[in-house]
Amino acid sequence: MKPNLKQWLSVLCLGMTGVSATAWADVGTPVDCGTVECEAIREMRSIYAAEYGYFATYDVFTLNLASAGFAPAACPNGSRAPVPGAGWVSGCNFSYKVTGITPHPSPGFTAVAQGVAGTASAGITLQIGTHPVSGRLFWLERQGVRRYVDSAECQSPQSFTCEAQLREARLNMGYIHVVEQSYFAERDQYSTNLPLIGFVPEGCSNGTRAAVPDASWVAGCRFIYKVTLNGTTGFTATAKAVTGATEGSILTITESGRTVITPSYPAWCQ
Structure with a gap:
């Protein structure tokens, strides 16, 4: 793997351990952070970050969650869900497993979370993994009803404001700045080809x-991205919201790291 791509992946994983770098489909109301589903949603996000952290180091994904550094929390009393079999790792109400990995030239992985019969998590299954179009696919199924998991679920209600929806662009613009500077250090020039430099x-x-x-x-997801060059030693990256409540908002960042945000949404959505 190219060094600059590994650097971008390491930054990506650091972002995921805090606020999700990813922007997903909108939902109308906040999800109660105290529900049993949220335990699994948070841990599945941790698996995704752990797998990409492992990939950034070894250039492969792994079936061994422990080797990737994933260690789900136990219940407050120290108990854990029973382990269904080999390869599973248990948290409080769910067990987790990487069910498959694919090697280069199209590396990927799939992980699942499974609830425990006779408990509040019974009948709940989650799956997260890589996706050839969007990069990530994440769904939750309860009693046979499946839905996609939104980026704001199991976070604070403030995650549903327009300002919070700019998170996708804010984080991705930071990643663009990292990979552009890495590319410049190697080639003494910036690039308008974002996929080429690892973004x-x-x-x-x-x-x-x-x-x-x-x-x-x-x-x-909500934003599209583009880079234009300012002579031979500068660039401007632009992120434009094309869907969702922030549609029309524009963010820019230059080689110096200067960021300008031009919001396009009503004041009540602040």
Whole structure:
């Protein structure tokens, strides 16, 4: 793997351990952070970050969650869900397992979380993994009803404001700055080809991406991204919201790291 891509992946994983770098399909109301589903949602996000951290180091994904550094929390009383079999790791109400990995040239992985019969988590299954279009696919199924998991679930109600929806662009613009500077250090020039230098933003959790007007743009979920060069020693990266409550908002960042945000949404959505 190219050094600059590994550097971008390491930054990506650091972002995921805090606020999710990813922007997913909108939902209307906050999800109660105290529900049993949220335990699994948070841990599945941790698995995704752990797998990409492992990939950044070894250039492969792993079936061994412990080797990736994933250690789900036990219940407050120290108990854990029973382990269904080999390869599973248990937290409080769920057990987790990486069920499959694929090697290069299209590396990927799939992980599942399984609830425990006779408990509040019974009948709940989650799956997260890589996706060829959006980068990540994440769904939850309860009693036979399946839905995609939104990026704001199991976070604070403030995650549903327009300002919070800019998170996708804020984080991705930071990643663009990292990979552009890395590319410049190697080649003494910046690039307008974002995929070439290692920037491929994730799409929505349902496997879709935003529409782009032409090939110079790269699509995320709510935002599309583009880089223009300012002579031979500068660049401006632009992120434009094309869907959701923030549609029309524009963010830019230059080689110096200066960021400008031009919001386009009503004041009540602050």
